[in-house]
Amino acid sequence: MTAPRDRNDSPAAVKPAILSVDDDPGVSRAVVRDLRRRYGEKYRIVRAQSGPDALDALREMKLRGQPVAILVADYRMPGMDGIQFLEQAMDLHPYARRVLLTAYADTDAAIDAINVVDLDHYLLKPWDPPEEKLYPVIDAQLEAWLCTEHRPITETKIVGHRWSARSSEVREFLARNQLPYRWYMSDEPEGARLLEAAGTDADHCPVVITAEGEALIEPTDAELATRVGLNTTPSKDFYDLIVIGGGPAGLGAAVYGASEGLRTVLVERTATGGQAGQSSRIENYLGFPDGVSGSQLADRARRQASKFGAEVITTRDVVGLEVRGAARTVRFADGDSLDAHTVIVATGVMYRRHPAPGIDDYTGRGVYYGSAMTEAARCANEDVYIVGGANSAGQAAVYLSRTSRSVTIVVRAPSLENSMSHYLIQQIENIDNITVRSCSEVTTVAGDDHLERITLRNNATDTEETVDAQWLFLFIGAAPGTEWLDGVVVRDERGYVVAGPDLAIDGGRPRGWPLERPPHHLETSVPGVFVAGDVHADSAKRVASAVGEGAMAVMLVHRYLAKP
Numbered sequence: 001m002t003a004p005r006d007r008n009d010s011p012a013a014v015k016p017a018i019l020s021v022d023d024d025p026g027v028s029r030a031v032v033r034d035l036r037r038r039y040g041e042k043y044r045i046v047r048a049q050s051g052p053d054a055l056d057a058l059r060e061m062k063l064r065g066q067p068v069a070i071l072v073a074d075y076r077m078p079g080m081d082g083i084q085f086l087e088q089a090m091d092l093h094p095y096a097r098r099v100l101l102t103a104y105a106d107t108d109a110a111i112d113a114i115n116v117v118d119l120d121h122y123l124l125k126p127w128d129p130p131e132e133k134l135y136p137v138i139d140a141q142l143e144a145w146l147c148t149e150h151r152p153i154t155e156t157k158i159v160g161h162r163w164s165a166r167s168s169e170v171r172e173f174l175a176r177n178q179l180p181y182r183w184y185m186s187d188e189p190e191g192a193r194l195l196e197a198a199g200t201d202a203d204h205c206p207v208v209i210t211a212e213g214e215a216l217i218e219p220t221d222a223e224l225a226t227r228v229g230l231n232t233t234p235s236k237d238f239y240d241l242i243v244i245g246g247g248p249a250g251l252g253a254a255v256y257g258a259s260e261g262l263r264t265v266l267v268e269r270t271a272t273g274g275q276a277g278q279s280s281r282i283e284n285y286l287g288f289p290d291g292v293s294g295s296q297l298a299d300r301a302r303r304q305a306s307k308f309g310a311e312v313i314t315t316r317d318v319v320g321l322e323v324r325g326a327a328r329t330v331r332f333a334d335g336d337s338l339d340a341h342t343v344i345v346a347t348g349v350m351y352r353r354h355p356a357p358g359i360d361d362y363t364g365r366g367v368y369y370g371s372a373m374t375e376a377a378r379c380a381n382e383d384v385y386i387v388g389g390a391n392s393a394g395q396a397a398v399y400l401s402r403t404s405r406s407v408t409i410v411v412r413a414p415s416l417e418n419s420m421s422h423y424l425i426q427q428i429e430n431i432d433n434i435t436v437r438s439c440s441e442v443t444t445v446a447g448d449d450h451l452e453r454i455t456l457r458n459n460a461t462d463t464e465e466t467v468d469a470q471w472l473f474l475f476i477g478a479a480p481g482t483e484w485l486d487g488v489v490v491r492d493e494r495g496y497v498v499a500g501p502d503l504a505i506d507g508g509r510p511r512g513w514p515l516e517r518p519p520h521h522l523e524t525s526v527p528g529v530f531v532a533g534d535v536h537a538d539s540a541k542r543v544a545s546a547v548g549e550g551a552m553a554v555m556l557v558h559r560y561l562a563k564p
């Protein structure tokens, strides 16, 4: 038996359930008929014919976040009696009111049950007329239930360990894809109830329960993406344009490519938005005088790209690029490949690993690269350390200062002047609970199953101090991660992609360049392969310039397609 649910259930539309379980079909029908007559409009009356069936239905309702108001169980049932059923049902839906249906002869058992399962009422059979014997009881139970916590939780739920790197990654993944979720720790009562309903335990976390009530146990990003409705597979074999990377540059390229009629596919390793998607507030992007959060900007851009017909593929990592005649072939980590006339590399940059001993052991367990927005709620009223002196660190400090007890920015330079925008330095100066520790760096981190202490070294005074710290956010220098382009396109000594006039050697053609014409402005050393955004050597490392280069690269793609 299943608990039916409308496809478009919204919290407002979800009716709380009254579940009746009785093995006698005649009695069962009569209870449900009477309940439906009076409560059917506001409550979903669910009927089960055995304890195990009813528990299955309750598990399903638990996963779907459907509230259960009352359980009406017959005492005498074969296999699992009413008291045993209510005992197990309590573990899943502790707030549901419990009513036991008994014959007169079983009154003693019913009285005992008051203690065993914290029974709210026992109802003697028969209950005719219901107006006198059934409805007043159910009305009183509903009144009591309405005073308890019973809001339907229909959004996606994640159950995991507080200090688990993978749980943290899953939260970040959903947040970056703008999928609202509720987080439950596996050792809190509701977390344990959800694990039990999903048929698993704390050793198999994280568990993601979709809005439809499907439980995904230790899912990969690709599984998650598919289940939550994100596209992971291109629909065609050949495109006019493949854009690699879904940050501002890639999204800009996808919008302009698709809107100008190119068959365009954007391929993203994790979630669209790139670095900008991690920004709590971008205040210097044209057209947003009050600022815009990176995730909002990314969401709008992704919808805009899709509106124009660009395909946006997530959780696909590009690991190779090949030239096959006129086709440019992009290879994925899983061995698949995709062909196009042209490619725009917009893979941006990633945070460099922090070199302090122990950092890798605590990543996701107190140490986070970026992720300040996802973790903010968890470090409310706590002391937070941020490493980095650029705008990204400054934004995170301002954001976290609203809920944390204190925020300390650790920066190697003597001040923030040379690395952070003036407007952010001013904001930081005006926030009382932010401190800047200049000339400083984190040298070691330590703890048990999560971060508990960090050691800070002051290079100006040559001193070290170990402080208690559970939250360390790293916003340190970025690296382009373009090793997969090795031997294919020319990169500078730091791995950034060189393009256009910068490729020229002593004013002449780049080495190996096969065409008469010189490379177009954003064209790499491979004709038809362009670069845009932060991965471009000497680029401005700003949202606006990344979007601008994405748009401009598309203009050059058209030029290439017209005359390769």
Ligand SMILES: Cc1cc2nc3c(=O)[nH]c(=O)nc-3n(C[C@H](O)[C@H](O)[C@H](O)COP(=O)(O)OP(=O)(O)OC[C@H]3O[C@@H](n4cnc5c(N)ncnc54)[C@H](O)[C@@H]3O)c2cc1C
Residues within 6 Å of the ligand: 244, 245, 246, 247, 248, 249, 250, 267, 268, 269, 270, 271, 272, 273, 274, 275, 276, 277, 278, 279, 280, 281, 282, 283, 284, 285, 316, 317, 318, 319, 346, 347, 348, 349, 350, 370, 391, 392, 393, 395, 481, 532, 533, 534, 535, 540, 541, 542, 543, 544, 546
């Ligand atoms: C926290 C933070 C705050 C910032 N605030 C501001 C600000 O206020 N104003 C401002 O102008 N700039 C800001 N910046 C900088 C700005 O976000 C970047 O300059 C901009 O995002 C660069 O865009 P991009 O598309 O070139 O690269 P990215 O944003 O880095 O995006 C690249 C994308 O490519 C994907 N990718 C990488 N390799 C592969 C691969 N092999 N296969 C598939 N996909 C891949 C990545 O997952 C990523 O999503 C901020 C940066 C950060 C981190």
